[in-house]
Amino acid sequence: MSASEQLDQHLREIIQWHFSPETGCPFWLEWAEKNFDPRKEIHGIGDMLKFPHFQDESLRDLQPEVWVPKEYQGRPFNIFETGGTTGMPKQRIGWDDFRIDYSEFSEKISDEHFPRGEAWMMMGPTGPRRLRLAIEHLANVRGSACYFIDLDPRFVKKLISNKQFDIARQYMDHVVDQASTILKHRKISGLFTTPKLLEALAEKIDIFEAGIRGVFCGGTTMLPQYVRFIVEEVLENRIGFYPTYGNTLMGLAASVPLLPEDKFSITYYAPQPRAVLRVVNPQNTDETVEYDTWGRVELTTLTREFFMPRFLERDEALRRRPRAPYAWDGVAEVRPFGAMENKIVEGVY
Incomplete structure (x- = not known):
């Protein structure tokens, strides 16, 4: 079965799950009553254009119970937050999606760079x-334990927005000091x-x-010149x-190993069929842009725990x-949407 056939089959199963009264959640069942029945109209990924863009404000405004599928009722859930620099943060509930995402990711990292059974931080x-x-x-999947150094990115963004750069640097130093202490003793x-x-740690x-x-690195903006700096200067070509x-709404898109012809330009691939990324024309989001052209990132999440059609990320990227x-x-080369026109505060990312 081709990747596109697998995606369409998975999509039909997820649509059936989320829009059937026996298994669906209150939010999507109510949505279908007011709009249309996706079980009758969505047969392949191309049909997803019938959905409007998902408005993530509903994750901020509604009680989390509206997202619980009928089959999951009675099972305590995790509550995960995204963003939240000001006001009420957006929340996604979950059970096992993060385990599935990261168990799969474990197969994409090298035992040479992440030896099984050896600790993480x-x-x-x-x-x-x-x-x-x-x-x-x-870490646990790989037979390892993990140490944690906490960081509050909301606090850092607030400091930088207020131009309190000295305090932001102090906080960053505080985090780095904790990490270097653990590395010294463990x-x-x-x-x-x-x-x-x-x-900063290096x-x-x-x-x-x-x-x-x-080093497994997460963060939004890593343009080629910065990637080269990390690989050659910070990691000295000695560390994977x-x-x-x-993000909380998508899961994890892994990068392909850099080749010389990439010139340090990183490409990420969504964990299809559980999530689908499109790079769309910001002026006409039904259209994908040409290859190697900038556009806005559109995310569709397709798991039994969470269905989210056509969410326009606050990111832009090359297709x-x-x-x-x-x-x-x-x-x-993912970066904040509008990064070339606006000054974006990314804090410690």
Whole structure:
């Protein structure tokens, strides 16, 4: 079965699940009553254009119970937050999606860089984000334990927006100091962090000498010149580098290993069929842009726990051709939408 056939089959199963009274959640069942029955009209991924863009404000405004599928009623759920720099954060509930995403990701990282059974450290946002549970699950899948250094990105963004750069630097130093202390006293070989924190940590200690052999990096903007700096200067071509593009609503899009002809341009591929990424024309979002052209990122999430059609991310990217082992389009050089026109505050990312 081809990747497109597999996606269409999976899509039909997910549509059936979320829009059947026996299994669906209150939000989508009520939506279908007011709009149309997707079980009759959605047969393949091309039909998804019949859906309007998902408005993620509903994740902020509605009680989480409206998203519980009938089959999951009575099962306690995790509540994960995204964003939330000001006001009420958006929330996604979940059960096992993060385990599925990160178990699959475990097969994409090298035992040389992340030796099985050897400890990890996460230096990044924990708290209400699914990342904390996901990284620990990833370590556990590989027979490892994980140490945590907490970070509050909302606080950092607030400081930077208020131009309190000295305090932001103090807070960053505080996080880095904790990480370097753990690395000094514990044997750790795998590290998850953001690009900016990785850079700050490498300024303070020699991370290769500290035992790190692989870095799994999450963050939005990693343009080619910065990637080259990380690979050659920060990691000195001695430590494995695994950048990813992910969020609470999508899961995890892994990158393909960099080749010389990539010139340090990173391409990410969504975890199809559970999530689908399109790079669309911002002026006409029904259209995908040409390959190697900038457009806005559109996300559709297709799991039994969460259905989200055609959400316009606050990101833009280059559309890239399929590349083994992926038989679908990728997104490259992801950055905040409108980054070339506006000053975007990304804080520690």
